[in-house]
Amino acid sequence: MEVKAVKRTLGLLGSLLLAALALAQAPAPLSPAEKEEAAKIYFDRCAGCHGVLRKGATGPALDPKKMAEKGVEYLKAVIFGGLPGGMPDWGRQGILKEKDIELVARFLLEQPPAPPVPTFEEIKKTWKVHVPPEKRPTKPLHNRNWQNFFGQVLRDTGQVAIIDGDKKELVTIVPTGFATHILRSSATGRYFMAIGRDGKASLIDLWMNPPQVVAESKPCLDARSIESSKFKGYEDKYAVVGCYWPPTMVVLDGLTLEPLKMVSTISYAKGAGELVMEARVAAIVASHFNPEWIVNLKESGQTWLVDYSNLHKKGRPLPITMIDTDLFLHDGGWALKRYFIVAANALNKLIVIDTKTREFAAEVEAGVRPHPGRGSNWEHPTYGPVWATGNIGSPEVTVVGVDPEKHPQYAWKVVKRITLPYAGTLFIKTHPNSPWVIVDFPMSPSPQAAASLCAIDKRKLEVAKCWEVPGAQELKARMVHPEFNKGGTEIWVSAWGSKDTPTFIVVYDALTLKEKARITGDWVRTPTGKFNVYNTAYDIY
């Protein structure tokens, strides 16, 4: 035994020496401190599309072996200059410095570190109630028209600005998580819920004077979605957060954000059925027909219907109906407040869930990489109710018939592909009182296109007008996320620039499309999504 052991050890030693020599040819492995820094940059900037475990989703998989074949210099060039098809030019935009780019390029040659998975006890420790429900006002403490407030995400400052939509003046700025991804309104509209990309959820009470964060918790390390409970009798009772990392869905108390139940979303993929360790939670919406949320898992291609009506019982029963829909589910919105339409974006498809029958109703071919945001709804004279999405990868607004009961011949068919002057759309938006669907192009590589907007005629189903927003290009800003005010008389769009320079929010008349106002100020830095209280609470878009 002794002799054998020594022999084997020498053999091992030999291999170790060879391995060490081989390493001398390759770029130096990262030191622990470098690795930590690289992992942080990767997590903030790359993981969203490529995954923490680098298995790919919106972006391709980044296998260390293949990355080594490409080489550090190639990787550095791509990270600096981007690629057509969506890879941002992090270096050219000045978001990543040369040192950062080198770190990340070398990081990609090494195996991805296993990120931690917090326990339920640990996430409970992140929970803070600043103002308990019983100490909150029973009516608004100010005379503002809070249903026409806008919550404007200030992405890179980790804040949300509350803006009075009537007066177009800043009401207050509240701190939230890093790079807030979305705001959702509670069922009553009284609360905004913000979810940071860092996984922090914040509950903002708009009845306080000024509005303030009354509760928060951090159920994830990385998150993209949050939603409240909206079914009759359950208004504002629960909230749910969809995590990117760990791949998990966390149910919270709706009024305090206390974590109540965690469900892992590690799951087998639709189709070939491999086990997906990083099955991330994309869009979540609250059903109007049942006490449930529609939860979309990106990499495993499943839609889960999550019933929150039994959580008060022993053992917190949580019925989850697992439906195989399709891979790479991303975002989506309501049609007729009954059909939830979600983009399977890497497959260029739309998936339709009938939330009344609780069934997978249909699949529709969209453009290239559809990105609905929540999409837009209107009544067309010929096609009846339609819903539309923009596409990141093709210059198209895809219009789909959505009424199988009264217009079955058009239901779940593309009734029109409206050609746009540019690709790169992230959001389109309309309002019942407006004749237009407004389209943005922030993902276009052309600065001029990114500074432009188009208006589509909802009856003619064609582009009526496109224009470049004056002053945006000068600020290196991309116009993003059109949003209507409560009355549907105004369209607000944000100029998304760099954190170093204040930009603006432009307000248009929703009939004439004439510029009506600009909201500016030192605080207007990296404004991205903005959410009108009434339209968000009542799903008007």
Next chain:
Amino acid sequence: MEVKAVKRTLGLLGSLLLAALALAQAPAPLSPAEKEEAAKIYFDRCAGCHGVLRKGATGPALDPKKMAEKGVEYLKAVIFGGLPGGMPDWGRQGILKEKDIELVARFLLEQPPAPPVPTFEEIKKTWKVHVPPEKRPTKPLHNRNWQNFFGQVLRDTGQVAIIDGDKKELVTIVPTGFATHILRSSATGRYFMAIGRDGKASLIDLWMNPPQVVAESKPCLDARSIESSKFKGYEDKYAVVGCYWPPTMVVLDGLTLEPLKMVSTISYAKGAGELVMEARVAAIVASHFNPEWIVNLKESGQTWLVDYSNLHKKGRPLPITMIDTDLFLHDGGWALKRYFIVAANALNKLIVIDTKTREFAAEVEAGVRPHPGRGSNWEHPTYGPVWATGNIGSPEVTVVGVDPEKHPQYAWKVVKRITLPYAGTLFIKTHPNSPWVIVDFPMSPSPQAAASLCAIDKRKLEVAKCWEVPGAQELKARMVHPEFNKGGTEIWVSAWGSKDTPTFIVVYDALTLKEKARITGDWVRTPTGKFNVYNTAYDIY
């Protein structure tokens, strides 16, 4: 950059040299071939209690660092001689040779290898239909009383013997997976479903002449449970397999065993809520009140109610109600065909699920490491309907009141702890026509106790008689798994010996407890569980 890289590499080389030298002091690492063999032995003999990832469950966690502290010699001694509390004496029993024990001891010092996780496509390739449903008989092709057949597991030969219960003669022997863990009857009783510990499911048609395996598939690498769909309208339509590895639940077609849907059971644990990568599926039963299965996850302490009634729809919707019950769920059975009682065995608890209301109804303190099998039901003159379990770790049959509607004062209370002469019980069994509950002791370290049985008086709630089964000790056999015939007039118990020596099945008169017959033959090797068709199909125990 160049200079820095070389420096760093030299630093790494230094560390590698140091690591190699340190290894020379420790036992030699296993060669790839040794590691593979050790992993196989570990998987077959150790993983059941300690887990493939060695996080522990019925047995303790086996952390490589702690194992190294204990040392190889200590580990070898424990594997050879066992430990009080349940660790078997693998060496003394002659099941593991000295070479095997050394391999496993050294294996425990190394990090557990990540076992493969098959994809859905891969498990579909294991699916074989030997006789398609349309070619199967429409009535029995023999004149035997098939409802009184017994399916006798021949554990280590990978077979199931079908025995005619009326004539006490062997009908046929069919090949199944390795170390079949249980048989379950289909709703109609016509089919036996066997699940091997190697994950292979076999469908045995008892109407064929002779009965034969008509379909099989292998949805797991390691499994313990299988069940059919029993709700009205869904009889024999679906089956479900509970995997130990990968931690997964797989729904199959009930008549062909075609894999239809896989669900990962990786989940957050009840309580502290850490993510459990090896959350294994323990007992599964089919509800009588709803089209659903009750599925118990061992390490994460959850009971899932799995509704199979929507699987025919697009996307195969599968509603799963996730209830936090308690950790280390193992096996269990019905009380009043309504309450499913499952042991949380490492917590010495019983968990009660009301399958009518679909709620977590109660928790009950059992003895030490309760192991109900399916338990036993009877009507007691004072306490009304009761259900009982044996315990591995204490000499006790625990009797629990189970009728909250008519006997609420006794419901979910221990009405009697009946003291036994020995601990080590795996199974107890009764029948409505018998005055006795029969108790085995196969886990007792005493060969005499393991060869013994006891009969409990169901009215007096005390031991009426215990006896050593003649001939069992001579064969080094443990008497295991009492089972009644269809009429409840006979009790069958198996003598579980080594594969090298045939043993016997003893048959007792269920009133007088006198030995009535012995079933013997060269084929009677390692008989363990046996299942009467009628009693298994109709949940009579």
